[in-house]
Amino acid sequence: MRFINQEDNSNLITRLDNIVKDDKISHAYIFEGSACIDKKAFAESFIKGILCSRNLGENCGNCNICSKVDHDNHEDIIYISAEGGSIKDADIIEMQDKLKTKPFGERNIVVISDCDTMTVRAQNRLLKTLEEPPGKSVIILLSENIENLVQTIQSRCVKYRINYFGSENYDFMFDKAAKVADMILNRQPFYKVKKEVDDIMGSSEETAAFLDGLQVVFRNMLIEKTKGISLYKNDDIINNIHAVETARKQIKEGVSTAYAMKNLLLKIGG
Numbered sequence: 014m015r016f017i018n019q020e021d022n023s024n025l026i027t028r029l030d031n032i033v034k035d036d037k038i039s040h041a042y043i044f045e046g047s048a049c050i051d052k053k054a055f056a057e058s059f060i061k062g063i064l065c066s067r068n069l070g071e072n073c074g075n076c077n078i079c080s081k082v083d084h085d086n087h088e089d090i091i092y093i094s095a096e097g098g099s100i101k102d103a104d105i106i107e108m109q110d111k112l113k114t115k116p117f118g119e120r121n122i123v124v125i126s127d128c129d130t131m132t133v134r135a136q137n138r139l140l141k142t143l144e145e146p147p148g149k150s151v152i153i154l155l156s157e158n159i160e161n162l163v164q165t166i167q168s169r170c171v172k173y174r175i176n177y178f179g180s181e182n183y184d185f186m187f188d189k190a191a192k193v194a195d196m197i198l199n200r201q202p203f204y205k206v207k208k209e210v211d212d213i214m215g216s217s218e219e220t221a222a223f224l225d226g227l228q229v230v231f232r233n234m235l236i237e238k239t240k241g242i243s244l245y246k247n248d249d250i251i252n253n254i255h256a257v258e259t260a261r262k263q264i265k266e267g268v269s270t271a272y273a274m275k276n277l278l279l280k281i282g283g
């Protein structure tokens with residue numbers, strides 16, 4: 014199948030290829046990936062692979078079905094995204110009603126963008142659908158941060174992480190994030206930490222990659238913590254993960270990167 018970010022995700026794409034070719038399509042998936050990845054486009058490549066009738070498992074990109082998916086007007090696909098900051102109970106009720114209707118083709122497909130903004134009520138309601146998915150329906154959740162989803166939802170979905178510019182830039186940002194995380198947890202003075210991140214405050218892609226890296230570093234620390242091999246306090250690490258999340262949200266909502274980053278550094282350094 015053809016995908017965006019093809020080179021960075023060759024293993025994942027091979028897996029998705031096989032899922033379709035072997036007809037092992039599950040009822041629910043979570044695609045997790047940073048804000049700068051077009052996760053919807055990625056999911057739609059997978060959906061075209063599922064629905065396109067030319068060569069099993071191929072998303073030809075030319076047929077009527079592929080074209081409808083590309084234009085967001087395929088009759089069997091239900092799109093949900095956050096309105097006013099969150100996905101609400103009512104959105105899920107509406108989706109469940111639509112899922113009760115028969116698809117024109119073989120299956121109904123639901124795509125939930127920003128799924129980590131679902132209210133707890135909405136999540137609990139969605140859980141019912143995940144427990145008893147109607148017919149051959151497929152539900153795809155797109156997430157920036159899977160941590161915001163209740164465990165019961167996570168455990169009912171096949172989870173994949175989408176990488177992006179997997180190349181040098183990402184590695185560089187990841188190393189930088191690891192270094193900054195260490196500096197912060199070792200209580201290095203604010204001006205030193207700020208100096209370290211000053212040069213990445215320019216481009217939004219780089220900032221997103223840095224925040225991504227920072228979150229992964231902190232999450233790994235939590236995992237290490239449970240194995241008893243981290244010296245840092247659990248509360249500190251969890252607070253830091255939340256602070257990173259806040260910075261991402263602020264940037265997404267249009268707050269200036271410089272402000273959001275400074276705010277972040279003050280919070281996690283304090």
Ligand SMILES: [Zn+2]
Pocket residue numbers: 061065066067071072073074075076077078079080
């Ligand atoms: Zn096609």
